[in-house]
Amino acid sequence: MQLRFAYANTGEEYVKRKGWQQATLSRCPLHAQGGCRFARHGTYARVSPPGTLITRYYCPDGHRTFSLLPDCYAARLSGQLSEVEAVVRAVEQAPSQAAACAGLRLDIELPGVQRFVTRRVQAVQAALVVIKGLVPERFGACVPTLLAFALMLGVPEVLVALRGIAESWLQELPRPLGFCPRPRPGGGRDRARQHRAGADPPGLLA
Structure with a gap:
């Protein structure tokens, strides 16, 4: 968990x-x-x-x-929330998602870039919609975009700020902002992922 x-x-x-x-x-x-x-x-x-x-x-x-x-790390995705936010903001500011994809992840083919971008855009939009409903007095008038939330909050990085604002609901919010487990095939949700027991490698806690 x-x-x-x-x-x-x-x-x-x-x-x-x-x-x-x-x-x-x-x-x-x-x-x-x-x-x-x-x-x-x-x-x-x-x-x-x-x-x-x-x-x-x-x-x-x-x-x-x-x-x-x-707070700086994305949940259940590699990397940091700032990296996720950069991708989603690029899409919000581009004439289309396809146009945004053309300038992202040059290390993989375009279909892979599109999947990479779509997962992040959909996940962030889903989280923003949920937060609008949870805190309507603050975000009810915002459209579910990072730009709109940034203007409302007056911060350069929205997702990191929302991790603290929405702390009480993180177990219900979807990744990469929240910690809600992935849906299981056929319905329901996976139990929180368990980590194997074991000591740290030598020197890591030094």
């Missing part, structure tokens, strides 16, 4: 400062009263930025792991 780690810097700064060492949970999310042998459970690695480690905890009684995802 992913949880929010409030973090104001970029992924590169997180790696440089070994931010996983500061990410902590004071108590088990499943057992607020304690007594469940809740403990730190090492870390797991993310691909980008290189060197990223994510802190995790484990509740033996609840058979559940909890990972603390910094």
